[in-house]
Amino acid sequence: MSRDRIERRLRGIGRQLSTLRTDLLVCEEQLLQVTDEADESRLRALVSETPIAEREYREASRHAERLRRHRDEIAERIVRLEADQDALLDRFSAL
Structure with missing residues (x-):
């Protein structure tokens, strides 16, 4: 893989990570509120x-659980992207 292509992919992953980290913070704040409710x-x-x-309790509990799963999915995506980023950085340094 060429140096330019690796750099482009690294920039793309960096943008995705930035967005996902912001989403994770927002989701965690919302989860605190929904859990309290x-x-x-x-x-x-x-x-x-x-x-x-x-019924209100069941609905609130389901909402909190959905938000918890969403938060976990975001965190998993961050971990995968960080692993991809590390692999690309290793390739980049080997060039």
Whole structure:
């Protein structure tokens, strides 16, 4: 692979990593908020013992779980891109 092509790929990966890291921070902030809301709705469901409160708790819990999975997917993509970046840097230094 040519030096120019490696440099282009490294720049592209760098841009993707920057975007994903920002997305990860935003997602983690949102997850904190949603988790707090789920905890509050759980307490309301326990205290009120109404079907509506129980449904709100289930919905909040599902939302928190979806956001948690999304956060984990972003983190996994970052790890994969960092590995790709390391491999490209090794190739670049070998040229």
